[in-house]
Amino acid sequence: MYKVKEVSHMTGVSIRTLHHYDHIGLLIPDGQSDAGYRLYSDENIEQLQQILFFKEMGFHLAEIKDMIHHPDFDRTTALKAHKQILLKKKERLEQMIQTVNTTLTHLTGGIQMEKKDMFNGFDQTEIEAYQKQYAEEAKEKYGTKIVEETEKRTKSYSNQDWSNIQGEMDHLFQQISVRMDLGPDSEEVQNLIGKYRQYITKNFYDCTLDIFRGLGDLYVTDERFTANIDRHQAGLSEFLRQAMHIYCDREMQK
Amino acid sequence: MYKVKEVSHMTGVSIRTLHHYDHIGLLIPDGQSDAGYRLYSDENIEQLQQILFFKEMGFHLAEIKDMIHHPDFDRTTALKAHKQILLKKKERLEQMIQTVNTTLTHLTGGIQMEKKDMFNGFDQTEIEAYQKQYAEEAKEKYGTKIVEETEKRTKSYSNQDWSNIQGEMDHLFQQISVRMDLGPDSEEVQNLIGKYRQYITKNFYDCTLDIFRGLGDLYVTDERFTANIDRHQAGLSEFLRQAMHIYCDREMQK
DNA sequence: ATTTGACCCTGACGTTTCGTCATAGTTTAA
């Protein structure tokens, strides 16, 4: 016979929950001490595990109570009925997600139209000016090789190309921004960061870890980057820097 | 200016709901009659429709309250965050439906083969019978591929092979059972669980995480399994289920 | 002018599953 704390440790349910289950008659301990302490038998433990199992499936405690107290209860029918309920809930959720998505595209679409920034203007001269400027800074930091490589690769890019690149980039940032709550070290975010690096390597230059790390810093120290990135989401640039650092740390360890 | 019943008819919300929204400060009518009747303006109606819209998307009333009372509220961010929540809920629901399906197929399929325990009887015909039956259930769940694979692989197994498999399996269970006190999340146990999965994949079919998780549930819900497993050690089946779930959760994160 | 019926109001409890105190008795080890 086990006391509440032991049962709690064994099964992972809280003591309060045990009280509650006793209270509503879902799981009444087989025994009781002189002082009125609840004493649970091995059988009680098994019952509890059954209860937890059905609870995981989303059954209400009242339903579970019926199921375990009526051994001849038709579980199959109950399960089928339950499944229908779950399916309906799922449908509703999907509907909700759809609605959110629709609203979201309208909202973000509106914002993007409003703002004209360097990545939205595909004027070739502007891009070149940007490249030049970036080139100078980059030379100081990473030497001339990377700069030359970038220039060589981007020279032949058409407006269409830039537009595509911008689209991909926006998409990636978008993806990351909605996952900010998962934390910069989350698997999802780290995967996206990896994609981002690949994307740079594909379109601009071989983005080594050192460079990548520096790029992350740039997002916070250079207000042009900061502003451009944070337009997706406030605080995204700092978040990106953290995530990129974590990414680099981990990659170095491999 | 409209009274509660009119608003109720116009929008479909109950009068009590209007009371409630007033009470929590979500929708306070613009006017009031001498007798203290709530009088809603056209603007109020619009607000209410906004509220209903966000409610449909599954926002909590408190969140909605913030959104409509703070006109510069970042709806985009809120929506994105909300979407994540919805997606998580959906995942959980799908998991639950999966579990229900597993239980259902094994409950319905179990009637005819009640007394035949696949692991204890090495009679070839019995095994084949089991395989057939399992095949039907499994087909519903995982499609025909896994079933065919199992059949293909096990067709040539001799009694000796089955005996060996059983031996290995017993050994593994034994190993796990003596480590139960370390907890299902301990490294030792998790390693053994990993081996177990490999073992299944090697001898029967490609055991995906979904399948593996379902298998864990089976150990608790299907008494044939429970009995067979618990003969090594009381409570082992439940322990296994927990360990397998933990294993799957962790593997999914990788 | 009064009655009647439709309509409105403000509580307040119930629902669901426990978390979180608060207060108080019990057991156990030092």
Added chain:
DNA sequence: TTAAACTATGACGAAACGTCAGGGTCAAAT
């Protein structure tokens, strides 16, 4: 014997209203 650790029983809170209960208000019919 005393302090630490454990247990017990309430009771409030949370979310979003449904559902009475008890009691005013308004407009039309008597």
